[in-house]
Amino acid sequence: MSHQTECETMLPCPFCGGPPCAVVMNETTSRAVRDEDWGEDGVLFISAHVFCHECGARGEAFQEPIALPPELPVLKERAAKAWNDRNARHLGLYVASVRGA
Numbered sequence: 001m002s003h004q005t006e007c008e009t010m011l012p013c014p015f016c017g018g019p020p021c022a023v024v025m026n027e028t029t030s031r032a033v034r035d036e037d038w039g040e041d042g043v044l045f046i047s048a049h050v051f052c053h054e055c056g057a058r059g060e061a062f063q064e065p066i067a068l069p070p071e072l073p074v075l076k077e078r079a080a081k082a083w084n085d086r087n088a089r090h091l092g093l094y095v096a097s098v099r100g101a
């Protein structure tokens, strides 16, 4: 799964309409997750969140111990879903505030 594909599956930023991207980080190293990060114990503490490339708005972050690399997309997907939900909520608020002004 490429970053491109993940970005396309998400709604645009509710604040600026910019392109969001899902990010997964190794919480221990605060860096992008690499296959070699999975060491002897086989569990990594991973955080995933979605952020907007244009304005830096961030979606809800999810942190979880992940035992296998194939589980990474699951966490990413959860972050993407939270972004989309939040997006819909915030867009409604935004539209309401514009109309109210």
Ligand SMILES: [Zn+2]
Binding pocket: 013, 014, 015, 016, 017, 018, 052, 053, 054, 055, 056, 057
């Ligand atoms: Zn934005």
